[in-house]
Amino acid sequence: MFFFLLPALMTYNWILIVSAVVPAIILMGKVYKADKLDKESPALIRSLVLMGIISTFFALVSERILGALLSRTVSFESPLYNVLLYFVVVGFSEETAKYVLLKRKTWHDREFNCQFDGVVYAVTVSLGFALWENITYVMMYGFGTALVRAVTAVPGHACFGVFMGIFYGQAKRYDYLRCGKASSICRIMAVIVPALIHGTYDYIASMEAESSGWYFLIFVAVLFIVSYSMVVNASRKDRRIDRHYSTFEIVD
Numbered sequence: 001m002f003f004f005l006l007p008a009l010m011t012y013n014w015i016l017i018v019s020a021v022v023p024a025i026i027l028m029g030k031v032y033k034a035d036k037l038d039k040e041s042p043a044l045i046r047s048l049v050l051m052g053i054i055s056t057f058f059a060l061v062s063e064r065i066l067g068a069l070l071s072r073t074v075s076f077e078s079p080l081y082n083v084l085l086y087f088v089v090v091g092f093s094e095e096t097a098k099y100v101l102l103k104r105k106t107w108h109d110r111e112f113n114c115q116f117d118g119v120v121y122a123v124t125v126s127l128g129f130a131l132w133e134n135i136t137y138v139m140m141y142g143f144g145t146a147l148v149r150a151v152t153a154v155p156g157h158a159c160f161g162v163f164m165g166i167f168y169g170q171a172k173r174y175d176y177l178r179c180g181k182a183s184s185i186c187r188i189m190a191v192i193v194p195a196l197i198h199g200t201y202d203y204i205a206s207m208e209a210e211s212s213g214w215y216f217l218i219f220v221a222v223l224f225i226v227s228y229s230m231v232v233n234a235s236r237k238d239r240r241i242d243r244h245y246s247t248f249e250i251v252d
Helices: 006-011 014-034 042-073 079-106 117-141 143-151 153-176 180-206 212-236
Strands: none
Touching (some): 014 117, 014 153, 014 212, 042 079, 042 117, 079 117, 079 153, 079 180, 117 153, 143 153, 153 212
16 A cells, blocks of 8 residues: 555655554554454455545545535535535545445455454544545644544544444345345445434534534544444454354453
């Protein structure tokens, strides 16, 4: 993946680049450590980071197209404009781009043999997305932006990935059990749920009311707590997803 970063490293202050990259790497390590039943290979993890970086370009194209359509059909002053902008143009575009590359890379991979793997994969792709997005923001706006995004946007993408991964892991288990309908529903939810949470995150962040800052902090705090609890619970109750295992394998 590093050939994508070379131009930035050669042109901009390396301290800014490090400040943009480190938060994503730390969170990747936390989720990777939580995978206690069957660790994923470093090669697969690196490829998923690359998938996350690539997904930023697909999301950008989708956002440009949907944004242009939105501008032509809905007035900028309309309350509906921001709803569609953040929930559809941004949330749906970015989470769909992540999911498409996530599924393409991992769905048939031999290492996808435990339900918690879905969380590891989705969070890693999401943090690859956040890593590259963070680099672009930091290069444009400086170190202060890196500090703010390190405690908001980067963990936010990780949380979106947690919700995606929970449903994605369930979808894979249902697929092994030949429950096609249940698997399809979980795959749909793996896009819809994080897209709605992503849209809510951006919508609240864009509010201009005096109390909007508090709303955003409360939302982010609840999102982080819920996501962390989901990771801990999913890790503890991880199970293999072949048909020979129908009960939870509790991992200490």
